[in-house]
Amino acid sequence: MNNIAENIQSICNQLNKNVQLIAVSKLKPCSDIMEAYNAGQRLFGENYVQELVEKYPQLPKDIQWHFIGHLQRNKVKYIIDFVSCIQGIDNENLLKEVDRQANKHNRVVDCLLQFHIAQEETKFGFTFEEAQQMLQNTNFANLQHIRICGVMGMASFTNDNNKITQEFKQLKIYFDSLKQNYFADKNYFKEISMGMTNDFAIAQQEGSTMVRIGSAIFGKR
Ligand SMILES: *Cc1c(COP(=O)(O)O)cnc(C)c1O
Numbered sequence: 001m002n003n004i005a006e007n008i009q010s011i012c013n014q015l016n017k018n019v020q021l022i023a024v025s026k027l028k029p030c031s032d033i034m035e036a037y038n039a040g041q042r043l044f045g046e047n048y049v050q051e052l053v054e055k056y057p058q059l060p061k062d063i064q065w066h067f068i069g070h071l072q073r074n075k076v077k078y079i080i081d082f083v084s085c086i087q088g089i090d091n092e093n094l095l096k097e098v099d100r101q102a103n104k105h106n107r108v109v110d111c112l113l114q115f116h117i118a119q120e121e122t123k124f125g126f127t128f129e130e131a132q133q134m135l136q137n138t139n140f141a142n143l144q145h146i147r148i149c150g151v152m153g154m155a156s157f158t159n160d161n162n163k164i165t166q167e168f169k170q171l172k173i174y175f176d177s178l179k180q181n182y183f184a185d186k187n188y189f190k191e192i193s194m195g196m197t198n199d200f201a202i203a204q205q206e207g208s209t210m211v212r213i214g215s216a217i218f219g220k221r
Pocket of ligand 1: 026154
């Protein structure tokens with residue numbers, strides 16, 4: 001079960017055509033990433049800044065890097081010039097810093113708003129009220145160097161599929177509501193990033209457009 005190309009193929013066979021696969025390569029060597037790359041994979045997810053900064057120059061430039069984890073504001077500057085999407089926007093100050101740094105590089109960086117949908121305390125993310133407050137704020141409209149493309153969330157780590165289903169349903173409801181109220185005319189607001197190795201089948205049923213899968217591709221970390 002350590003053939004990365006086969007693992008990717010098997011996951012792709014289970015995904016609907018409209019669902020993108022982010023190969024989560026955190027804590028895995030560049031040689032593993034190259035195996036996935038040679039199998040055709042171009043979207044990769046990392047969630048440690050230092051690690052991503054070390055890997056980036058060693059790997060092909062047509063890889064699209066998604067930063068998927070919690071991002072500290074003071075580290076935005078290290079990845080802003082090359083990252084294609086920041087999935088873990090969980091507070092307004094972080095979004096402003098992404099905008100400020102992207103401005104310096106003359107870029108517009110795609111972002112997803114991370115919502116807190118799990119019961120665990122440890123998972124980061126906006127509450128729905130917090131996100132609404134931010135989007136209603138006029139300061140938000142002035143941010144020209146970020147583009148909010150959708151939402152992201154992590155379900156509870158549990159075997160209770162009902163619970164996972166409910167949490168993903170909640171994220172879909174948040175997405176639909178934000179779309180209707182703030183992004184109705186924005187075609188780029190279309191992503192729901194949910195689903196990992198253990199729950200991507202459920203996530204896909206509940207409307208995911210992007211799954212973030214690590215261990216099922218690269219093996220245990
Ligand atoms: C590690 C990680 C993943 C991938 O987890 P697997 O269970 O290995 O598929 C997905 N999303 C985030 C935010 C992660 O930190």
